[in-house]
Amino acid sequence: MHLKIETLSLNDDKNGTVGRDSSLPSEQQIRDDVLLLWREEPETEELNIHELYQRITTRNPSWKLSQEDLVAVLALYNLYSTDDKELKGYADRIEFSSVEKSTPVLEIPRGVKLKLCPDGRGRGLFAKKAFLQGDVVFEDLQPLAAIPPIEKLSLMGAGKVCSLCGSSITHSPHFIMMNGLDCEVCGAVWCSAACKKQDITHCFLKHIKGKKKLISPSGWAKYEQYCRENVFVAAYAIGIIYASIIAERGNKNSKDIICKQFASLAQISQRTRRNVSDSTNLGGTFDASSGAVTTEDPEPVWQKAFSLFQESFPHSDISLEAFLIFIGKYNINQVNGQIYTLYSLINHDCEPNVRLEFNGKLGLKLYARKPIQAGEELLTTYVNPLHGSKLRRRELRVNWGFLCHCTRCDRELEIRMSNPTIKSSIARNSLATQKRRKSSMRNARPDLHELLKNGKEFELDIPENPQIGNRRRTSVRFDTKVTVAVEE
Numbered sequence: 001m002h003l004k005i006e007t008l009s010l011n012d013d014k015n016g017t018v019g020r021d022s023s024l025p026s027e028q029q030i031r032d033d034v035l036l037l038w039r040e041e042p043e044t045e046e047l048n049i050h051e052l053y054q055r056i057t058t059r060n061p062s063w064k065l066s067q068e069d070l071v072a073v074l075a076l077y078n079l080y081s082t083d084d085k086e087l088k089g090y091a092d093r094i095e096f097s098s099v100e101k102s103t104p105v106l107e108i109p110r111g112v113k114l115k116l117c118p119d120g121r122g123r124g125l126f127a128k129k130a131f132l133q134g135d136v137v138f139e140d141l142q143p144l145a146a147i148p149p150i151e152k153l154s155l156m157g158a159g160k161v162c163s164l165c166g167s168s169i170t171h172s173p174h175f176i177m178m179n180g181l182d183c184e185v186c187g188a189v190w191c192s193a194a195c196k197k198q199d200i201t202h203c204f205l206k207h208i209k210g211k212k213k214l215i216s217p218s219g220w221a222k223y224e225q226y227c228r229e230n231v232f233v234a235a236y237a238i239g240i241i242y243a244s245i246i247a248e249r250g251n252k253n254s255k256d257i258i259c260k261q262f263a264s265l266a267q268i269s270q271r272t273r274r275n276v277s278d279s280t281n282l283g284g285t286f287d288a289s290s291g292a293v294t295t296e297d298p299e300p301v302w303q304k305a306f307s308l309f310q311e312s313f314p315h316s317d318i319s320l321e322a323f324l325i326f327i328g329k330y331n332i333n334q335v336n337g338q339i340y341t342l343y344s345l346i347n348h349d350c351e352p353n354v355r356l357e358f359n360g361k362l363g364l365k366l367y368a369r370k371p372i373q374a375g376e377e378l379l380t381t382y383v384n385p386l387h388g389s390k391l392r393r394r395e396l397r398v399n400w401g402f403l404c405h406c407t408r409c410d411r412e413l414e415i416r417m418s419n420p421t422i423k424s425s426i427a428r429n430s431l432a433t434q435k436r437r438k439s440s441m442r443n444a445r446p447d448l449h450e451l452l453k454n455g456k457e458f459e460l461d462i463p464e465n466p467q468i469g470n471r472r473r474t475s476v477r478f479d480t481k482v483t484v485a486v487e488e
Contacts, residue, residue: 219311
């Protein structure tokens with residue numbers, strides 16, 4: 001077979017244009033490109049506005065964009081402000097029960113005490129005794145209600161992983177059968193007797209025998225599928241927690257612990273939180289670990305999920321607003337997809353004095369990072385401490401509703417304000433590195449003409465994840481011509 005080289009047009013329409021004229025970018029295009037830059041190069045979030053403007057215009061040379069327009073768009077989406085007072089938060093709208101009501105319900109361990117923080121930050125955990133570095137402060141053996149990992153639901157249905165914790169099943173079929181680690185009705189398997197005992201919702205959610213018809217397995221199947229398709233982890237988790245409350249109440253010796261502890265947690269509506277987020281979440285900061293709804297208008301997704309929630313729990317008297325409060329409550333309290341009631345009471349600091357480790361499959365242990373004196377507040381970090389101050393503060397504002405003014409943040413902000421050229425040099429070095437990498441890639445790229453001349457077979461590099469979304473963004477630039485090899 002003989003091949004020849006031809007240059008073909010690569011256009012979306014007969015006029016040879018790709019998308020609409022993007023010389024005047026929309027507010028959404030500007031916002032999305034800034035957030036994309038910050039995601040690709042986190043250090044650029046520390047740039048001052050003039051340096052950021054230069055980077056954006058360099059990335060989009062055809063844009064007619066002034067620095068004033070860039071500032072206006074960033075301010076509109078709460079992405080830039082010279083005054084902290086102009087940035088929206090919602091910490092003052094978060095509700096929580098009193099210390100007096102929470103303490104009996106939460107089973108506070110002996111070494112710590114729950115009380116109000118003197119600076120108005122709400123509740124907090126304080127040390128009742130001194131801890132040395134490395135000491136175990138407390139341990140949560142299991143979360144409030146064990147939530148199976150949504151990304152492993154298919155494997156669970158096939159019996160490949162544990163139906164509760166998601167661990168791979170390594171036991172032989174004989175061992176599973178002899179130890180009663182499988183479900184008698186479906187193909188579900190558990191990795192241990194402890195996981196099977198802890199999975200109190202499986203039979204009510206998956207099988208025909210509902211809990212006095214308070215749960216509809218057929219409705220749950222649709223709800224679960226919708227949450228999985230839309231990566232709506234919080235809604236899925238709320239369904240599991242609600243089913244756990246129903247299952248627990250069916251036990252004659254139940255003290256309604258799950259319901260009482262869930263009610264004691266801090267709460268705020270997901271709608272309120274959404275209004276403070278960076279909209280489409282291209283920056284990846286809003287509910288990054290629990291599946292943010294990445295659409296301009298999340299209301300249809302919320303309403304559809306709520307409708308399926310009602311179908312799953314036919315006798316539920318929960319309203320849409322209550323459902324969204326539950327969603328918000330889960331998002332501000334969860335860690336690693338689970339809610340640990342004690343850990344959720346610990347406040348944030350960018351220089352924490354405690355650290356957590358996951359003990360076993362679902363347990364959690366809290367250790368002292370450094371010596372803690374009696375009466376000192378326990379402080380953890382909600383975000384990656386390696387991030388810069390602006391990114392940390394944006395993540396905290398979007399996800400927990402407050403602007404951090406810890407000692408570290410204030411110190412780094414002061415340094416940045418007094419040395420505005422530091423980040424400029426970082427950005428230039430980053431850009432130079434990027435150019436060198438691209439140049440190296442070009443030099444290493446095989447020449448198509450030479451490959452075709454020698455007549456030997458060759459492989460082309462294929463991206464591991466070629467999907468870029470359901471539609472082409474108009475701000476992306478494509479060559480109008482492409483060179484291909486065709487049969488003569």
